[in-house]
Amino acid sequence: MDAADVPPLPRVPARAPRRTTLAAVGTRSLRVAAWRERDDIALVATRSGGRAPDPAEILRLVAAAHDAGVTRLVTGALTPGEQAPFAAAGFTVHDRLHLLSHDLRDLAPTPEVAFRIRRAGRADHAAALAVDARAFEPFWRLDRVGLRDALGATASARFRVLGSDPIVGYAVIGRSGDRGYLQRLAVDPGHRRQGLGAALVLDGLRWLRRRWATSVVVNTQVGNDAALSLYRRLGFVLEPGGLCVLTRTTDP
Incomplete structure (x- = not known):
């Protein structure tokens, strides 16, 4: 999922406190x-x-x-x-949303970037979510629960960040069986057009291929032309519907 302008959900009057969980x-x-x-x-x-x-x-x-x-x-x-x-x-x-898939057969070369891709630790969660808040419109922003859910949604997951102080981007990619899922990709708006998104995606795709995945899917909002262009350059194809x-x- 990638950042795009999304209409906010309409506000409705406040209700009484919950009586049921x-x-x-x-x-x-x-x-x-x-x-x-x-x-x-x-x-x-x-x-x-x-x-x-x-x-x-x-x-x-x-x-x-x-x-x-x-x-x-x-x-x-x-x-x-x-x-x-x-x-x-x-x-x-x-x-x-567009739905795209990649068969993981032919992967583009990873671009050289100014930041090192490294494994995210628990101490990096807050900084990654800060990047997420800058990259996404309010409707699509992750909170700590959303990030936890993304990391736990598949049998195995890879959480990588770019940089350390500051973190300028991150990706979460998961695998269940032979199918991969690009769960989240966010790059700080001040560091776009530097190949960072491509580097994070390709890192995840190579990880999936090493673990015998045969395909990966991702979705992005209709109208997010920058994300759609990135994925298509990296070999993703649009799925119908x-x-x-x-x-x-x-x-x-």
Whole structure:
């Protein structure tokens, strides 16, 4: 995921404090979590390996979220097929994303850059998130929970930063089986057009290939032409259909 201008989620009136925990709002096929540590917005996502939800189940979740004090729900990035039951339950498109893939066969040469790519330690998390805040619009910024989730989303993950004082960029790339996932890429706006993004991506792609991955995917917002151009230069190809992030209020 890369930075781009994204319309902010509309504000809605504050609600009473939660009477139910978000964990209790989930269903057999859907889970709910706080969105960027906000009390009024929650993320809804399908459970790994679970069945696809139907509109009735989604509407029950919307009602439960309303009772828990949540005023708005946001989905993760969904394929066209995954969007259908949410659309039937009143969700609308908040943002559209390109989905790209790479077969890891032919990798471009890594550009020489002025900063060393190194393994990120726990002490680097705050600095990486500071870069993230400068690189992304508010809707897409990661917080500490989001970074933790990105690092734990796959069976194995590689977290690399550029520089030390200051850190000027970072990437999180994960692997599950033979599939890789470029989870996050951020470069400080003051250090763009120096090959740093390409160096971070290629470092991750070579790591995936050493671990017998056969493909990797990434998504980026429609309209983020700089990110799209970077990925295509590095050999990624657009997948048909793309992805969408959907949203709706919890009002009945």
